[in-house]
Amino acid sequence: MFRWKKLGKVFTPQDVRGRAWLAEFAQAPATLVFDSFVRVYFSCRPPADAGGQYVSYCAYVDLDRADLFRIRGVAEHPILSLGGLGEFDEFGTYPVSVIRDGDEIRAYYGGWTRCESVPFNVAIGCARSLDEGRTFTKLGKGPVLSYSLHEPFVLSGPKIRRFNELWYLWYIAGREWKMVAGRAEPVYRIRMATSSDGVCWTRMERDLIETRIEDDEAQASPDVFSANGTYHMFFCYRRSTDFRGKENGYRIGYASSTNLTDWSRDDTRAGIDVSDEGWDSEMVSYPHVFEVDGEIYMAYLGNQVGRYGFGLAVLDGALE
Amino acid sequence: MRWKKLGRVFDSTMVRLPGDCGQFAQAPQALVCEEYVRVFFSTRAVDMRNGKYLSHVAFVDMDKSLCNVIRVSEEPVISLGGLGCFDEHGIFPMSVVRHGDAVYGYTCGWSRRISVSVETAIGLAISRDDGLSFERVGNGPVLAASLREPCLVGDGFVRCIGDLFHMWYIFGLGWRRYSPDVQPDRTYKIGHAVSKDGIAWMKEEARQIISDRLGPDESQALPTVIEIEGRFHMFFCFRHSFDFRTNSDRGYRIGHAYSDDLSAWTRDDENPLFDISAGDWDSDMQCYPNVFECDGQVFLLYNGNEFGRNGFGAAVLEA
Numbered sequence: 001m002f003r004w005k006k007l008g009k010v011f012t013p014q015d016v017r018g019r020a021w022l023a024e025f026a027q028a029p030a031t032l033v034f035d036s037f038v039r040v041y042f043s044c045r046p047p048a049d050a051g052g053q054y055v056s057y058c059a060y061v062d063l064d065r066a067d068l069f070r071i072r073g074v075a076e077h078p079i080l081s082l083g084g085l086g087e088f089d090e091f092g093t094y095p096v097s098v099i100r101d102g103d104e105i106r107a108y109y110g111g112w113t114r115c116e117s118v119p120f121n122v123a124i125g126c127a128r129s130l131d132e133g134r135t136f137t138k139l140g141k142g143p144v145l146s147y148s149l150h151e152p153f154v155l156s157g158p159k160i161r162r163f164n165e166l167w168y169l170w171y172i173a174g175r176e177w178k179m180v181a182g183r184a185e186p187v188y189r190i191r192m193a194t195s196s197d198g199v200c201w202t203r204m205e206r207d208l209i210e211t212r213i214e215d216d217e218a219q220a221s222p223d224v225f226s227a228n229g230t231y232h233m234f235f236c237y238r239r240s241t242d243f244r245g246k247e248n249g250y251r252i253g254y255a256s257s258t259n260l261t262d263w264s265r266d267d268t269r270a271g272i273d274v275s276d277e278g279w280d281s282e283m284v285s286y287p288h289v290f291e292v293d294g295e296i297y298m299a300y301l302g303n304q305v306g307r308y309g310f311g312l313a314v315l316d317g318a319l320e
Numbered sequence: 321m322r323w324k325k326l327g328r329v330f331d332s333t334m335v336r337l338p339g340d341c342g343q344f345a346q347a348p349q350a351l352v353c354e355e356y357v358r359v360f361f362s363t364r365a366v367d368m369r370n371g372k373y374l375s376h377v378a379f380v381d382m383d384k385s386l387c388n389v390i391r392v393s394e395e396p397v398i399s400l401g402g403l404g405c406f407d408e409h410g411i412f413p414m415s416v417v418r419h420g421d422a423v424y425g426y427t428c429g430w431s432r433r434i435s436v437s438v439e440t441a442i443g444l445a446i447s448r449d450d451g452l453s454f455e456r457v458g459n460g461p462v463l464a465a466s467l468r469e470p471c472l473v474g475d476g477f478v479r480c481i482g483d484l485f486h487m488w489y490i491f492g493l494g495w496r497r498y499s500p501d502v503q504p505d506r507t508y509k510i511g512h513a514v515s516k517d518g519i520a521w522m523k524e525e526a527r528q529i530i531s532d533r534l535g536p537d538e539s540q541a542l543p544t545v546i547e548i549e550g551r552f553h554m555f556f557c558f559r560h561s562f563d564f565r566t567n568s569d570r571g572y573r574i575g576h577a578y579s580d581d582l583s584a585w586t587r588d589d590e591n592p593l594f595d596i597s598a599g600d601w602d603s604d605m606q607c608y609p610n611v612f613e614c615d616g617q618v619f620l621l622y623n624g625n626e627f628g629r630n631g632f633g634a635a636v637l638e639a
Contacts, residue, residue: 085504086436086471086495113439116432118404123465140467141494147441149519152460153404177404184403199467 002317003271004298007069009279009311011061013044016074021046021057027306028095028157028221029299031290032105032133037062037072038292039133040299041079041107042310043094055082056094058109060133065292068312079136080109080127088113088123088143095221095286098133099160105129106198107136108169110156111143118177118184122156123147124169126199145171145193145201153177154186157220160198163231163260167195170208170222170233178216180241187240190222192261208263209235209255216240219253224260225289227296227319231257234270234298236285244304246274250285252300272298272313279303280311321553321576323594323620323635328601329386332363332631339376339396340365346375346628347413347542347608348621351423351451356381356390357614358451359621360397360425361632362412374400375410375430379451384614386621386634398425398445398454406431406441406461413542413608415477416451423447424518425454426487428474429461436495436504440474441465442487444519462519463489468526470494472508475542478518485515486582488543488554491526498562505562510540510554512582530556530577531587537561540575546611548618548637552579555593555609555620572607574622593620594635601625602633 013026026042033039041060048054057078064070080096083089089111096109111125123143127136145155154174161168172188179185190209193201211217222235233255239248254270255263275281280302288299296315302308332345341363351358359380364373376396382389398414401407407429415426427443441461445454465471472492479486491511495504509528513521532538543556554577560570574593577585596603602624610621618637624630 084494085497086433086439086492086506088465088470090435114434115404116434117408121404126467140470142465142467142470144467146464146466147406147460148464149444149458149460149462152406152458174404177402179403186404 001269002315002319004313005316006272006275006280007312007314009302009309010063010069010299011040011042011071012309014308019074019076021078022059022074023047025056025307026061026309027056027301028286029288029301029310030095030097030159031288031299032098032100033065033290033292034132035065037065038068038290040310041096041098042306043096053114054092056092056112057082058093058096058107068292068297075134077135079129079134080107080138083111083141087111087141088146089125090114091120093125095157097158097160099162101198103130105133105136106160108144108158108160110158118186121147122154124155124158124171139199144199145169148203150205151191151203154188156188157222159221159223161224163226167198168224168260169193169195169201170224172220172222176216178240185240186218187216188218188220190219190235204261208261209233209253209265212253212265212267213237214239218243220250221286221288223288225296225319229258230320231260232289232319233257233263234287234289236287238283238285246282249283250305252284252287271317272300279308286310321593322638324638325594326386326634326636328624328631328633329382330359330380330389330631335380335389335392337363337392338378338394339363341376341378342366343629344375344627345380345631346623347610348623348632349413349415349610350612350614350619350621351416351418352612352614353381353450356383357386359632360414360416360451361628362410362414367409372432373410375412376400377411377414377425377427386619393452397447397451398427398456401429401431402459405429405459406439406464407443409438413475414445415475417478417480419480419518421448423451423454424478425451426476426478428476436506439465440472442473442476442489457519463487463513463521463523466523466525469511469523472506477542477544479545481547481582483516485518486545487513487515487521488529488545489513490541490543496561502562507537507539507561508541510543510556529585530554530575533575533587533589534558534560539564541572542608544609544611546613546618550580552582553611554578554585555611557607557609568604571605572627574606574609601630
């Protein structure tokens with residue numbers, strides 16, 4: 001058995017000054033460990049436009065490796081530009097996941113476009129950095145993983161990993177747009193693809209995690225961590241309706257696997273839930289697990305899916 | 321190559337079009353049947369919510385001389401895609417190819433965007449009743465935007481050659497606003513992909529296989545390929561990327577290229593394919609070609625003025 005001991009909120013985007021594009025939200029944390037700091041990537045937003053619409057950018061905050069609650073710096077500029085007119089990522093880059101590959105750092109991100117009948121569509125883009133992750137250049141103007149026969153829309157939430165010399169991408173794919181109180185909301189599930197080069201992907205073409213709370217349950221942030229001979233997936237899930245409040249909002253789930261493809265879900269083992277009060281009292285979501293100096297941490301979002309930043313918890317017990 | 325024009329063989333203003341469609345018979349695509357030629361085309365209904373168009377696929381059966389209409393389908397042969405799907409707002413065109421007892425329909429699905437008018441991708445639907453109705457293989461596309469083909473993948477034309485499916489299609493290079501007061505326009509080029517099963521495709525990612533004749537802003541569309549005496553011939557249409565809708569000097573013309581290996585294509589359309597008479601149904605524009613063989617003759621279907629608002633015409637290869 002393990003549980004996550006909450007350490008509190010570590011980063012609040014509203015505290016950052018001088019960056020109009022980083023007004024609120026610090027969503028979907030993803031880490032890269034450096035010699036003296038831990039770089040945490042996240043997605044943020046400037047204020048909404050006159051029509052109430054947001055764009056989203058990716059940025060990072062550097063946390064002191066010896067004291068993760070000491071902020072060493074925040075990105076001066078977004079790490080990625082938005083796409084050009086009509087491109088898949090014209091209106092947002094959210095979320096982002098990063099990995100080292102030799103001398104470079106590879107980023108996979110959700111690129112957002114705006115549609116007429118539904119509010120948006122998302123496909124997964126790829127970019128690389130040659131300056132230790134400060135700036136990234138897109139591999140192309142189009143996505144590396146786009147809408148396909150059985151994944152018709154909303155390919156998002158990429159999480160990139162390498163195990164046994166193979167690239168793995170966990171992500172979500174939409175299966176249906178559901179009309180909820182006059183608003184189209186996507187229902188999505190956790191999926192997976194593999195690649196020998198990180199560019200050309202083979203999809204597994206099936207849902208990895210069975211639904212638990214309802215048929216139209218939405219699942220996101222499939223974060224896989226290897227420990228003690230088992231692969232551990234932390235993810236988040238919510239109901240398909242009225243999910244913007246506490247009752248039906250995001251919770252963190254758990255599944256394990258020994259072969260990376262067959263997953264056994266058991267949310268009772270997730271070891272983390274909403275707090276009685278405070279910044280994560282209504283929802284917990286977008287988990288990301290990482291190891292630093294012998295400790296295993298989870299970065300995660302609280303109320304309003306990261307509008308006021310992300311927090312940390314530390315593992316108590318062993319992942320097995 | 322010398323073509324004899326047969327004139328406008330299908331006048332869509334003279335028939336009742338299915339599915340509340342009022343005008344247009346665009347991108348004719350022939351399926352040769354025992355007794356007749358079934359020609360699929362895209363026709364348009366008006367979306368009552370906003371006055372925009374919705375393209376539906378219908379067909380007309382014509383006798384094998386292509387001079388007489390036998391019947392027009394009473395319903396579209398495929399429904400439009402569901403909410404948020406790539407083919408929600410229209411299918412234009414749908415290209416058909418026989419495979420065993422089935423007919424594979426490669427759809428170009430349209431869905432509307434906000435900053436630009438549309439995005440497209442290529443889907444697959446299969447018919448088991450000789451093209452009367454088609455069922456989607458999935459709700460998503462078989463070919464869509466990718467790393468170096470950033471938008472507007474469409475116009476798939478498929479043929480089985482040897483053990484392989486070949487698809488010629490178009491991919492967008494991007495959108496551009498040519499002056500501040502106009503809507504953005506796009507440029508697309510012809511590409512090629514292959515497949516073992518007609519479902520999983522391998523693109524020659526972003527390789528433009530047909531050279532430009534009008535410069536980098538040339539848009540190329542709707543390739544169609546036929547083998548004649550051991551040589552592959554491709555017809556397509558091409559135009560300038562802006563001010564092409566009403567300016568006949570910049571509108572669609574039919575292009576031609578040939579290849580002996582399905583890889584290297586030589587463009588050969590310095591001279592017009594056939595004579596155009598001023599004031600005729602195809603005098604301002606010739607577009608959306610489809611070439612096919614029927615009873616030993618090679619036919620070319622195509623649209624004329626206004627992108628096929630009033631029907632399509634045909635020509636037959638003489639030499």
